[in-house]
Amino acid sequence: MAVVDRRRQIVEAAEKSFALFGYKATTMDHVAKIANVAKGTIYTFFANKEELFDEILRSVIIEMKKITEQEVQDDRPFFENLYQSMDKLLEFRREHELLVKLFQEVRDFGTPQAREGLEKIELAILDYLERQIDRAAKHGEIREFDPKVIAFVLVKLYIALTSDWNKIHEPLSKEQIREFSQIFLSGGLSKT
Amino acid sequence: MAVVDRRRQIVEAAEKSFALFGYKATTMDHVAKIANVAKGTIYTFFANKEELFDEILRSVIIEMKKITEQEVQDDRPFFENLYQSMDKLLEFRREHELLVKLFQEVRDFGTPQAREGLEKIELAILDYLERQIDRAAKHGEIREFDPKVIAFVLVKLYIALTSDWNKIHEPLSKEQIREFSQIFLSGGLSKT
DNA sequence: AAATGACCGAAATGGACTTTTAGTCATTTT
DNA sequence: AAAATGACTAAAAGTCCATTTCGGTCATTT
Numbered sequence: 001m002a003v004v005d006r007r008r009q010i011v012e013a014a015e016k017s018f019a020l021f022g023y024k025a026t027t028m029d030h031v032a033k034i035a036n037v038a039k040g041t042i043y044t045f046f047a048n049k050e051e052l053f054d055e056i057l058r059s060v061i062i063e064m065k066k067i068t069e070q071e072v073q074d075d076r077p078f079f080e081n082l083y084q085s086m087d088k089l090l091e092f093r094r095e096h097e098l099l100v101k102l103f104q105e106v107r108d109f110g111t112p113q114a115r116e117g118l119e120k121i122e123l124a125i126l127d128y129l130e131r132q133i134d135r136a137a138k139h140g141e142i143r144e145f146d147p148k149v150i151a152f153v154l155v156k157l158y159i160a161l162t163s164d165w166n167k168i169h170e171p172l173s174k175e176q177i178r179e180f181s182q183i184f185l186s187g188g189l190s191k192t
Numbered sequence: 193m194a195v196v197d198r199r200r201q202i203v204e205a206a207e208k209s210f211a212l213f214g215y216k217a218t219t220m221d222h223v224a225k226i227a228n229v230a231k232g233t234i235y236t237f238f239a240n241k242e243e244l245f246d247e248i249l250r251s252v253i254i255e256m257k258k259i260t261e262q263e264v265q266d267d268r269p270f271f272e273n274l275y276q277s278m279d280k281l282l283e284f285r286r287e288h289e290l291l292v293k294l295f296q297e298v299r300d301f302g303t304p305q306a307r308e309g310l311e312k313i314e315l316a317i318l319d320y321l322e323r324q325i326d327r328a329a330k331h332g333e334i335r336e337f338d339p340k341v342i343a344f345v346l347v348k349l350y351i352a353l354t355s356d357w358n359k360i361h362e363p364l365s366k367e368q369i370r371e372f373s374q375i376f377l378s379g380g381l382s383k384t
Numbered sequence: 385a386a387a388t389g390a391c392c393g394a395a396a397t398g399g400a401c402t403t404t405t406a407g408t409c410a411t412t413t414t
Numbered sequence: 415a416a417a418a419t420g421a422c423t424a425a426a427a428g429t430c431c432a433t434t435t436c437g438g439t440c441a442t443t444t
Contacts, residue, residue: 006418028406038419040408049406110302149364149372153352160348165341172341180341184376198387220437230388232439241437388443396435404427413418 007045009035011059014052019097022105023053023114050113057117060098061124067092068128078136079186083178085132086158089125126151157184199237201227203251206244211289214297215245215306242305249309252290253316259284260320270328271378275370277324278350281317318343349376 013035017026028049032039046052071084093099099121105114129151137144161177172180205227209218220241224231238244263276285291291313297306321343329336353369364372 027404029404032420039406040420041418043407044417047407143375145372145375148361149353149357149368152357153349153372153376156348156352156356157345160345161341164348165344169340176341180337180345183335183337184345219435221435224389231437232389233387235438236386386444388441390439390441392437392439394435394437396433398431398433400430400432402427402429404425406423406425408421408423409419410421411419414416 006035006037006041009037010042010045010052011055013037015056015059015098018053018056019101022101022111023117024105024109024111053113053117056098057120060096061121064089064092064121064125065128072132078132078139078141079182082132082154082185083181086154087174090158090162122155126155129154154185157181198227198229198233201229202234202237202244203247205229207248207251207290210245210248211293214293214301214303215309216297216301216303245305245309248290249312252288253313256281256284256313256317257320264324270324270331270333271374274324274346274377275373278346279366282350282354314347318347321346346377349373 010031013031014026017031017034021030026049028039028042031052032042035042042052046055067088068085071088072081099118102114102118105111106118126148130147133142133147133150133154136142137147158177158181161172161180165172202223205223206218209223209226213222218241220231220234223244224234227234234244238247259280260277263280264273291310294306294310297303298310318340322339325334325339325342325346328334329339350369350373353364353372357364
């Protein structure tokens with residue numbers, strides 16, 4: 001009990017600190033202080049700062065998976081599930097303090113660990129998406145193509161419409177994004 | 193004659209230096225030396241370093257426009273022209289020393305002027321593409337949607353398949369890229 | 385009138401010195 | 415005996431200041 005509690009205290013303190021200050025500005029001393037624990041104790045649970053960070057990331061990934069799985073219903077068409085999941089995921093990314101902070105840290109300082117952290121999360125999303133696509137293809141819902149590439153392009157398309165676009169233009173509404181996705185995904189640009 | 197020559201000497205020297213050393217590491221003293229001209233002379237033609245850089249960028253954009261226009265034939269379908277142009281453009285970007293150097297400079301040092309330069313070029317491409325798309329829509333070749341967004345997504349899609357993808361996987365072949373583009377653009381993912 | 389290059393101030397660079405911080409480990413607490 | 419502690423260390427980051435570099439100017443030369 002005592003051991004478990006200490007671990008939790010540390011993880012919770014680290015969560016707060018990473019979300020508030022980012023990776024670089026979070027010091028082990030500070031985490032120890034918030035957790036009401038001596039610094040050495042942290043090292044009985046985590047080999048180093050990066051592993052502590054990894055623990056937090058892993059829980060974020062699990063949380064994201066839960067959120068998307070709530071949206072997926074097997075009796076609905078693949079695209080419907082896809083749009084819902086993507087919306088939820090983007091909303092999560094926008095609102096989750098840790099992710100917001102990490103994006104900012106990468107943009108402003110280029111901290112490698114922050115970038116690698118975000119890459120890990122993106123990889124987890126790609127992996128999850130890939131399996132969804134594979135399943136949809138096997139169910140005959142979409143054409144069969146390399147699911148890895150499809151997943152990759154889908155994510156890029158979504159990021160392009162939701163994030164990249166806003167750097168030079170007024171943000172697109174949810175409805176517009178949905179419409180454009182449908183054009184490219186279900187319809188295609190072609191008129192015929 | 194003498195005046196024109198001096199200007200040309202300077203521009204040619206600057207072209208070489210920017211392509212070889214990037215924006216930051218190119219010094220006005222060095223450009224003057226290569227051009228066999230006193231530093232002050234550069235300032236009779238260009239207000240400052242950035243304007244000299246702009247001149248080079250402008251000529252790169254013109255060159256790109258020429259290359260794509262060679263590929264476009266009005267009697268061919270829009271998509272055919274599009275794929276050809278994109279291929280040529282990407283090849284140009286990959287092979288043009290200045291662009292390669294600028295990409296590297298942005299990645300390694302984040303020099304703002306280098307990034308802005310690449311942004312200008314991308315904007316020029318987007319602008320050109322937008323007009324092509326608008327034309328195709330008016331000709332009834334593709335569905336009518338905001339050409340700005342379509343152009344934006346097309347470029348992002350192409351960069352995703354040709355450049356981003358290579359950061360984690362084996363590069364896709366020209367044929368694969370073409371196939372995927374067709375899926376998304378003319379066909380759509382949907383099976384029906 | 386055009387071209388030059390010595391010159392200027394601002395900004396970048398380098399290096400000595402100081403502070404901070406990740407990680408360790410001998411000692412204390414439970 | 416096992417867990418927790420915090421003073422300690424080595425290395426990384428930060429600060430400061432002297433020196434150099436570089437974009438841009440302008441009095442002088444061609």
